[in-house]
Amino acid sequence: MKEKVAVVGAGSWGTALAQVLAENGHDVTLWARSVPVADELNQRHTNKKYLPQAKLHPAIYATTSLEEACYNKSFILFAVPSHAMRHTAREVKKVMNKETRIVHAAKGFEQDSWKRMSEVLSEELERDQASIAILSGPSHAEEVIQKSPTTVVVACGDQEVAKQVQYVLMNTSFRVYTHSDAIGVEVGGALKNIIALAAGLVQGLGFGDNAKAALMTRGLAEIARLGKAMGAKPITFVGLAGVGDLIVTCTSTHSRNWRAGYMLSQGKSLSVVLDEMGMVVEGVKTTRAAHALAKHYQVEMPLTEQLYQVLFMDKEPEQAAKDLMLRGKTNEMEEIMETW
Numbered sequence: 001m002k003e004k005v006a007v008v009g010a011g012s013w014g015t016a017l018a019q020v021l022a023e024n025g026h027d028v029t030l031w032a033r034s035v036p037v038a039d040e041l042n043q044r045h046t047n048k049k050y051l052p053q054a055k056l057h058p059a060i061y062a063t064t065s066l067e068e069a070c071y072n073k074s075f076i077l078f079a080v081p082s083h084a085m086r087h088t089a090r091e092v093k094k095v096m097n098k099e100t101r102i103v104h105a106a107k108g109f110e111q112d113s114w115k116r117m118s119e120v121l122s123e124e125l126e127r128d129q130a131s132i133a134i135l136s137g138p139s140h141a142e143e144v145i146q147k148s149p150t151t152v153v154v155a156c157g158d159q160e161v162a163k164q165v166q167y168v169l170m171n172t173s174f175r176v177y178t179h180s181d182a183i184g185v186e187v188g189g190a191l192k193n194i195i196a197l198a199a200g201l202v203q204g205l206g207f208g209d210n211a212k213a214a215l216m217t218r219g220l221a222e223i224a225r226l227g228k229a230m231g232a233k234p235i236t237f238v239g240l241a242g243v244g245d246l247i248v249t250c251t252s253t254h255s256r257n258w259r260a261g262y263m264l265s266q267g268k269s270l271s272v273v274l275d276e277m278g279m280v281v282e283g284v285k286t287t288r289a290a291h292a293l294a295k296h297y298q299v300e301m302p303l304t305e306q307l308y309q310v311l312f313m314d315k316e317p318e319q320a321a322k323d324l325m326l327r328g329k330t331n332e333m334e335e336i337m338e339t340w
């Protein structure tokens with residue numbers, strides 16, 4: 001059945017998801033923040049800033065009007081960065097219908113409140129959190145747009161909504177699994193960006209594959225520890241929204257977080273790196289959030305702690321690596337048993 005879907009956010013991820021939906025035959029309206037981007041999408045069927053090589057489906061209709069995008073739609077899919085979620089949702093609330101199903105695909109926390117995006121959406125849209133679906137998993141827009149086989153999860157307290165989202169998005173190159181652990185899927189997607197930043201940094205410092213494997217494994221351990229404290233099911237982190245996303249972001253040069261980490265290793269300051277990237281690097285703000293959440297939940301997150309000091313307290317990355325290697329001696333099996 002053809003559905004009317006609004007995609008809110010015409011960056012790389014929103015554009016790639018709009019393409020998947022249009023290829024699946026749905027009626028897609030893509031909300032862009034700027035008029036030139038909307039004009040380019042409508043007239044040339046390209047989005048050069050965010051997906052330079054892509055030829056987009058001509059049926060994708062772009063607009064800068066949230067009302068035009070969101071009124072009378074079956075689904076609204078939020079693909080704006082986490083820092084933009086609350087104010088965008090507040091505007092969407094004014095123009096959307098009560099029965100429209102809500103999905104978000106952002107991977108981060110709100111600054112200062114450290115809330116998950118589904119909490120923010122629930123507050124602003126006055127919706128039960130259990131009705132909000134979360135799309136996550138290993139999925140770079142650059143590959144989705146090329147129809148390279150991709151697997152994702154859609155998590156929701158209401159499994160009927162998860163199945164409906166699975167129905168509208170799934171096709172031969174985009175496989176969607178439903179999931180019931182919304183907190184785990186949301187937290188896994190956000191926290192892997194911290195480890196991806198560290199992986200880029202480590203690679204740029206000339207460390208080898210042993211260090212990368214260590215980062216990913218020990219990164220997963222601390223993601224699971226914080227996730228569990230926040231109410232996630234630890235087993236979720238062995239799936240696509242945990243290990244899967246860690247693998248893709250820590251090993252792919254498509255990753256904005258990995259690239260930002262790499263640039264930092266070349267001696268550039270954080271503000272220069274973010275400027276040069278010109279795209280959202282969620283891991284920076286997420287490091288702040290996880291640092292605060294770790295304190296709040298009294299969970300040990302040594303990698304996050306060291307990255308926090310490198311990003312925000314001018315610590316030399318080499319010193320951070322040494323401090324990680326020589327921190328208090330621990331027993332891996334005991335830790336695994338405690339978390340998993």
Ligand SMILES: NC(=O)c1ccc[n+]([C@@H]2O[C@H](COP(=O)([O-])OP(=O)(O)OC[C@H]3O[C@@H](n4cnc5c(N)ncnc54)[C@H](O)[C@@H]3O)[C@@H](O)[C@H]2O)c1
Binds near residue numbers: 009080083088142
């Ligand atoms: N790019 C990917 O491959 C990918 C994959 C999965 C999830 N995500 C997640 O999707 C979210 C969006 O990422 P992206 O890669 O598309 O980012 P992007 O940098 O490519 O695009 C960001 C978009 O958000 C808009 N935006 C920025 N600030 C805004 C604001 N204050 N108000 C309204 N709109 C604003 C920009 O105009 C742009 O359209 C992030 O949370 C990211 O982690 C991205």
Ligand SMILES: O=P(O)(O)OC[C@H](O)CO
Binds near residue numbers: 139140
């Ligand atoms: O490019 P990144 O690092 O923002 O990661 C994008 C997606 O989250 C990968 O699944």
